[in-house]
Amino acid sequence: MKMPEIDRSVLERRGAIAKRLRRIVGHQWVLDSVAERRPYECDGLTAYSASPLLVVLPESTEQIQLVLQYCNEQHLKVVPRGSGTSLSGGALPLEDAILLVTARMNKILEVDARNRVARVQPGVQNVRVTEAVKHLGLCYMPDPSSQAISTVGGNAAENSGGIHCLKYGVTSNHITGMEAVLLNGDIVHLGGGFVGAADGEFDLTGAVIGSEGLLAVITEISVRLVPQPLTVRVLSLGFRSVDAASKCVGAIIGGGIIPAGLEFMDRKVIDAVSSMRGESRHPDVEAILLCELDGTSAEVDTRVGQVEAIAKEIGLAELQISSTEEERTRIWDLRKSAFGAMGKIAKDIYVTDGTIPRGKLPEMLKRIETLSKECGLAYANCFHAGDGNLHPMILFDTAKPGDTEKAEAFGADILKLCVDLGGVLTGEHGVGVEKRDLMGHQFTEVDLAQQQRFKCAFDPEGLLNPGKMFPTPCRCAEFGRMHIRNGQMRFPDIPRF
Amino acid sequence: MNSAPTIRTPTTLHPENTAALVDIISEARATSTRLEIIGGGTTRTFGDAVTADAVLDLSRLSGIDFYEPEELVIKVRAGTSVAEIRDVLAAKNQHLAFEPPDYAAFFGNPAATGSIGGIIASNFAGPRRIQAGAPRDAILGVEGVNGRGEAFKGGGRTVKNVTGYDIPKLMTGSFGVLAALSSVTLKVLPAPPCEVTLLLSGLTDVEAIELLSDILGTPADLSAAAHWGGPLSGSLLTALRLEGISESVIARKAELENRLRKVSDVRTIAAEESRAFWRGVRDLSAFSAEPAACVWRLMLPGTKAAQVVADLGGEAIYDWGGSQVFLRSEPGATAKHALTIRSRVDEAGGNACLLRAPAALRRQIGTFQPRTEALTALRERVRRMFDPSAILNPGKIVSLGGS
Numbered sequence: 001m002k003m004p005e006i007d008r009s010v011l012e013r014r015g016a017i018a019k020r021l022r023r024i025v026g027h028q029w030v031l032d033s034v035a036e037r038r039p040y041e042c043d044g045l046t047a048y049s050a051s052p053l054l055v056v057l058p059e060s061t062e063q064i065q066l067v068l069q070y071c072n073e074q075h076l077k078v079v080p081r082g083s084g085t086s087l088s089g090g091a092l093p094l095e096d097a098i099l100l101v102t103a104r105m106n107k108i109l110e111v112d113a114r115n116r117v118a119r120v121q122p123g124v125q126n127v128r129v130t131e132a133v134k135h136l137g138l139c140y141m142p143d144p145s146s147q148a149i150s151t152v153g154g155n156a157a158e159n160s161g162g163i164h165c166l167k168y169g170v171t172s173n174h175i176t177g178m179e180a181v182l183l184n185g186d187i188v189h190l191g192g193g194f195v196g197a198a199d200g201e202f203d204l205t206g207a208v209i210g211s212e213g214l215l216a217v218i219t220e221i222s223v224r225l226v227p228q229p230l231t232v233r234v235l236s237l238g239f240r241s242v243d244a245a246s247k248c249v250g251a252i253i254g255g256g257i258i259p260a261g262l263e264f265m266d267r268k269v270i271d272a273v274s275s276m277r278g279e280s281r282h283p284d285v286e287a288i289l290l291c292e293l294d295g296t297s298a299e300v301d302t303r304v305g306q307v308e309a310i311a312k313e314i315g316l317a318e319l320q321i322s323s324t325e326e327e328r329t330r331i332w333d334l335r336k337s338a339f340g341a342m343g344k345i346a347k348d349i350y351v352t353d354g355t356i357p358r359g360k361l362p363e364m365l366k367r368i369e370t371l372s373k374e375c376g377l378a379y380a381n382c383f384h385a386g387d388g389n390l391h392p393m394i395l396f397d398t399a400k401p402g403d404t405e406k407a408e409a410f411g412a413d414i415l416k417l418c419v420d421l422g423g424v425l426t427g428e429h430g431v432g433v434e435k436r437d438l439m440g441h442q443f444t445e446v447d448l449a450q451q452q453r454f455k456c457a458f459d460p461e462g463l464l465n466p467g468k469m470f471p472t473p474c475r476c477a478e479f480g481r482m483h484i485r486n487g488q489m490r491f492p493d494i495p496r497f
Numbered sequence: 498m499n500s501a502p503t504i505r506t507p508t509t510l511h512p513e514n515t516a517a518l519v520d521i522i523s524e525a526r527a528t529s530t531r532l533e534i535i536g537g538g539t540t541r542t543f544g545d546a547v548t549a550d551a552v553l554d555l556s557r558l559s560g561i562d563f564y565e566p567e568e569l570v571i572k573v574r575a576g577t578s579v580a581e582i583r584d585v586l587a588a589k590n591q592h593l594a595f596e597p598p599d600y601a602a603f604f605g606n607p608a609a610t611g612s613i614g615g616i617i618a619s620n621f622a623g624p625r626r627i628q629a630g631a632p633r634d635a636i637l638g639v640e641g642v643n644g645r646g647e648a649f650k651g652g653g654r655t656v657k658n659v660t661g662y663d664i665p666k667l668m669t670g671s672f673g674v675l676a677a678l679s680s681v682t683l684k685v686l687p688a689p690p691c692e693v694t695l696l697l698s699g700l701t702d703v704e705a706i707e708l709l710s711d712i713l714g715t716p717a718d719l720s721a722a723a724h725w726g727g728p729l730s731g732s733l734l735t736a737l738r739l740e741g742i743s744e745s746v747i748a749r750k751a752e753l754e755n756r757l758r759k760v761s762d763v764r765t766i767a768a769e770e771s772r773a774f775w776r777g778v779r780d781l782s783a784f785s786a787e788p789a790a791c792v793w794r795l796m797l798p799g800t801k802a803a804q805v806v807a808d809l810g811g812e813a814i815y816d817w818g819g820s821q822v823f824l825r826s827e828p829g830a831t832a833k834h835a836l837t838i839r840s841r842v843d844e845a846g847g848n849a850c851l852l853r854a855p856a857a858l859r860r861q862i863g864t865f866q867p868r869t870e871a872l873t874a875l876r877e878r879v880r881r882m883f884d885p886s887a888i889l890n891p892g893k894i895v896s897l898g899g900s
Contacts, residue, residue, distance in 0.1 A: 112798070112800075114710045114799075114800045115799055115820075116713060116714060136714070137714065137715065137716075158659065159663070161657050161659075165656060165657055166656065169634060169656075170656070170657065170659075172663065172666065173630055173634045182871075186871035186875070187871065188871050188872045188875055189869070189872070190872075192796075192798075192847060193798060193846055194796075194798040194799060194820050194846070194847070196622075196626055196627075196817055196820045196821060197820075197846075197847070198633065199622065199626075199633065199670065200850065200865070201620075201671070201672055201850075201865055201894055202667075202670055202671060202876050202879075202894075203620065203633050203666050203667060203670045203671075204667070204875070204876070204879070206633050206666025206667065206669070207663050207664070207666055207667040209663065209666075210659050211662055227714060227718075229716060250567040253567055253568075253569060254566060256590055256687035256688075256690075257687070258686065258687065295716075295718070295741075295745060296718075296745050296748050296749055297748075298744040298745055298747070298748035299741060299742060301744075302742060302745070303742075355653075355655040355657045355658055356655070357568050357570075357655065358567070359565070359568060384657065387655065387656045388568075388655050388656075389657040422653075422654060423653065423654075424658045426658075426659050426660050428657055428659055429659070430659050431660060435660075439660070439661065442653075442660055443650070443661060444649075444650075446647045446648065446649050447649045447650055447661075448661075450643060450647070450649045450651075450664070451651075451661050451662050451664065453882040453883075454662055454664070454667070454882055454883075455662075457875065457878035457879040457882045458875070469661065
């Protein structure tokens with residue numbers, strides 16, 4: 001993985017830069033020693049690490065503004081970071097960049113139950129929002145599996161998903177506004193504190209969400225709160241074939257039912273979990289669908305009956321339906337312990353994150369099987385079936401020479417296949433450094449150049465989170481030359497106007 | 498840059514495919530020809546005044562590229578009429594959940610047919626916005642041609658997609674100043690088989706908005722919450738819609754009725770009567786009969802809406818539980834009150850947009866809420882990165898340069 005060239009002169013100025021930044025955020029909130037910087041060397045994508053120039057922990061928008069203004073003047077690179085749970089290297093430090101950590105900005109500033117929004121600082125952990133509004137009968141719906149640790153700011157930067165996206169949407173559908181600071185120190189307010197606030201002209205709120213820390217540093221977020229569903233039930237549907245499970249997904253959705261969650265697990269995952277938990281499964285079960293339904297009890301009961309009928313029509317080997325909250329939790333444990341269980345049977349696991357149109361699942365799984373045989377590495381599949389988001393787990397052993405490279409190549413092939421089948425490289429983990437060099441498989445040069453120019457509007461010097469998302473660095477100045485050339489050379493003589 | 502325009506204005510260009518669109522915009526760029534982009538023409542009179550040398554009519558970029566009901570996705574060319582899309586989806590019991598409004602009559606162009614590109618470019622949503630979001634929440638992918646004459650795409654066709662910037666969202670509400678859209682890919686949802694509307698009368702604005710806010714915070718799952726009021730209004734009416742499968746609607750209706758009966762008499766309408774009622778709300782039919790009246794669209798926290806309207810005066814329709822208010826204003830008084838309206842709504846944390854007014858008035862006071870210097874500068878930089886010569890819809894958002 002090629003990262004931007006390190007500017008050695010910046011490393012020599014570490015002490016002087018630390019001194020200046022300490023004047024802004026306070027002495028103890030700039031970490032400069034090797035030992036203090038070490039815990040920040042990588043995020044959730046542990047294969048890559050680098051020691052940041054300095055770790056800076058501001059506590060307010062004003063401090064972030066001053067830090068960014070200073071970095072802009074000094075031409076210093078900045079990598080923003082929440083809790084560092086990114087699985088794509090979005091918060092991977094650079095040796096000549098300061099790591100701007102939002103951990104101290106962890107206040108829920110306002111809960112406005114009447115307008116069903118909460119205004120929070122970026123360092124608030126996702127789960128704390130729901131905890132803070134539970135007593136009002138409300139919740140914050142986006143629930144990435146990292147929610148106990150990951151922050152709302154990080155979720156916004158990555159446009160995080162979770163298991164409830166099919167019915168409730170992703171993070172960007174739940175953010176009504178934000179405050180952000182640009183690298184030049186400009187503070188901008190996008191959208192606002194009510195549902196619909198981002199709907200006017202120019203949806204920059206939507207565009208900053210999912211921008212992976214490349215456009216601006218988000219300093220405040222207004223999130224939408226929704227009433228907690230009254231009743232939630234889950235069905236565990238065991239099918240004799242992957243095709244049958246896949247057909248059931250199409251039949252449920254085609255039948256006008258939008259489950260709150262619809263999760264798929266293949267035989268390998270089921271076996272791993274069963275063995276870990278000492279349970280036995282029906283030997284014919286090749287795939288399990290977990291289908292969660294929520295709403296009023298009348299609606300949920302009707303829907304449970306409908307889904308059961310659809311599944312039985314297709315043919316079931318095994319069926320469980322929760323009637324109590326306890327049963328629901330137990331059924332979900334199967335899915336929640338999947339990654340842990342795979343960890344018990346494999347030395348290392350590499351999880352990828354492509355999305356495909358749902359109906360392509362059987363074809364996708366056949367082709368992954370072929371790829372697995374070709375490269376000699378085993379895999380298992382968990383899949384947000386409702387929204388087509390695939391999480392194949394590649395099993396490998398870092399101690400074995402060449403295995404890591406093989407696993408990465410296998411992962412890359414799976415993601416390219418997702419694009420070839422009409423899907424995308426990443427559904428919820430982000431591009432980061434992990435998928436950066438695959439972007440050309442999904443986008444044309446024009447598409448990528450347009451996106452990079454968009455970044456130039458926010459960060460013309462390319463100082464914010466460089467080396468992420470795009471395979472080649474952006475040089476905003478070059479775009480000026482390019483367009484003049486295009487403008488002059490294309491169709492100079494055709495009269496039309 | 499190039500020879501003088503050879504065709505006298507106003508010329509209307511009708512590209513039939515993306516290649517032709519690329520050619521047109523490339524040439525426009527080369528010849529500094531400014532283009533006004535139109536789809537169905539429904540909302541042409543909305544926004545600030547466009548100064549253009551030619552009209553780029555996208556209505557022939559029409560048709561459905563694919564529609565896969567089981568995948569809940571449809572890809573259509575930008576000029577496709579919303580009515581056609583509605584019919585195609587209805588045949589499979591699906592719909593665009595954000596309830597795209599048809600403002601043709603409201604804007605005084607009753608013959609016009611709204612295009613999906615126009616809806617995306619203006620980010621207009623109907624009453625169901627409170628439950629199902631706006632165009633920004635339904636859009637999955639876009640294809641278009643930027644002001645440099647380059648065809649580009651953004652997003653994809655799946656709900657879960659974080660690959661690259663969310664260019665599709667950026668296009669919602671962009672009013673054609675970034676790119677001419679050639680196609681859009683949208684999330685669709687099953688249409689609710691059953692609907693019922695509960696009507697209350699006699700509540701004051703404050704009482705009604707408080708009630709709606711109460712109920713929007715419960716699992717009643719309203720799909721619309723509106724109120725007719727304002728100090729000058731003669732008929733105070735509050736409407737709440739429930740949609741879903743019949744079992745669910747019946748159960749929620751019973752519960753809601755019990756609660757509402759304590760406040761006022763409740764009248765119920767269902768099925769086609771309810772659908773027609775909400776079509777009227779969606780399309781602002783109440784204002785269509787009176788084309789000379791100015792209409793402001795205020796977007797603000799619902800809880801502050803009643804007070805702001807009381808301060809401003811004027812007949813008002815509150816939609817989205819109060820977060821979107823349509824405020825009627827006499828043309829003679831509109832200019833005088835514009836500053837007051839804008840500053841009151843700004844204080845409340847929202848924005849005011851002059852939705853309908855005579856051209857001269859719009860020119861005088863501007864359509865959109867002025868933004869901070871930093872945000873205006875950022876928007877202008879974004880615009881330049883898509884359309885460096887400001888040839889696409891110049892003037893549509895007057896605060897951007899190049900008008």
